Each structure stands twice: as C-alpha cells, then as structure tokens.
Amino acid sequence: MPGPKQDRAIRTRRTILVAAASIFEERGYQAATISEILATANVTKGALYFHFKSKEQLAEGVLAGQHDNLAVPDRPCKTQELVDTAMLHAYHLQTDPMVRAGARLALDQRADGVDRTGPFHHWTTIVTDLLDKARNQGELLPHVNPVETAEVLVGAFVGIQAMSQATTAYQNLPHTTSALLRHTLPSIVHSSVLTSLDLTPLRALAVHAETQSGTA
DSSP, rough: OOOOHHHHHHHHHHHHHHHHHHHHHHTTTTTOOOOHHHHHTTOOOOHHHHHHHHHHHHHHHHHHHHHTOOOOOSSSHHHHHHHHHHHHHHHHHOOOHHHHHHHHHOTTTOTTOOOOOOHHHHHHHHHHHHHHHHHHHHHTTTTHHHHHHHHHHHHHHHHHHHHHHHHHHTTTTTOOOOOOHHHHHTBBOOOOHHOOOOOOOOOOHHHHHHHHOOOO
C-alpha cells in the first residue's frame, strides 16, 4: 500500500493537474502560464516541477487525465456498451473540467510541442475493440470494418462535441450524441439489435448514476 509520502505526492500531482485543467480550459494552451497554474494550485514551483518538467508535460497530463473514470459496466450487447461509453463521455464533458480541458487541448492547433494524438488513438482503440466484440457476437452488418467505422465515429463525435461546446457550452451534447448515434448506427448494426438499444439523451445521466453506484 502507498505510504504517507506517496499519498501526498499523488494528491499534489492531482491538485496541479486540476489547476492546469482549469487554466487551459479558460485561456487555451498558448495564453496559459505556469505562474497562473501555480497560483490556482497553491503549490510551490518546486512541487510543480517535481511532477511536470514543462507546460507541455502539464498539457499532456491533462490530455491523459480526461480518460479517468470512463469505464462503463460490461453489457451483454456490445453495441449498447459502445452507446453507453459515448453517453458517459458526453456527461463528463458537461460536468468535469479535466475532460473539458482535455477536449479543448486535443483540438488546440496552437498547442505547439504538445502531443495531441493520444486522445484520438485512445478513443479509436476503445471503439474498435467494442465493435470487434459486437461483430463477434453477430451484432454488426456484414460490410462493417471495425477500424474504419471507429475512425468515422470518433471523428464525428469530435465534431459534434466541438460544435456543442461553441454553441451551448455542452448543454445539448447528450441530445446531439443521441442524434449522431440514431443517424449512424442503422448503417452499422442489424435492425434487430437497433430496436433493443437505449439511445435517448437521458441515457447519459443513467449510465453516470450506474457507475457511481458501484456496479461498474
């Protein structure tokens, strides 16, 4: 088990990342400064540089941190599990500053020196894996290529979340995620599977509540 020093280090690192996320989300990568992050985190410069050697590393830590708490309960229907994963991420974008900051950084073309590829690879891998499992269970139409379909779905979700952020500060994201799935899934899954899916916007809140209940 971690000792007191390790526990303290973990808490300090998390405090720094949360502070960095709030500054990156508010100001963008280029305008954010280490001094602002230090003031928000209320830690010493030495503590920050012990965990992160540069602003680039801080940004990459936030990018990685947006994937925490993403797991949804295992579903017999893997297409529903895919839906639930998208809906849970939509909920997190509405409620979690770390996730929102990670999404902004991933699309920030002015974040020079930051490796922004991680979230896209991460999401494509998750979606490909779920589609592979769905195909193995006979849920997908014969023509579906899981890798190609995953790239299309991830790209489409990135587009609607960016539009939702700009137009409603993510307030309509569960509705637009539901619409995206209702438009795309008929060309991916068998109709018998489609009729069994819960694609409603309220699914986002329901899946979040389920993950918080200890059943995930």
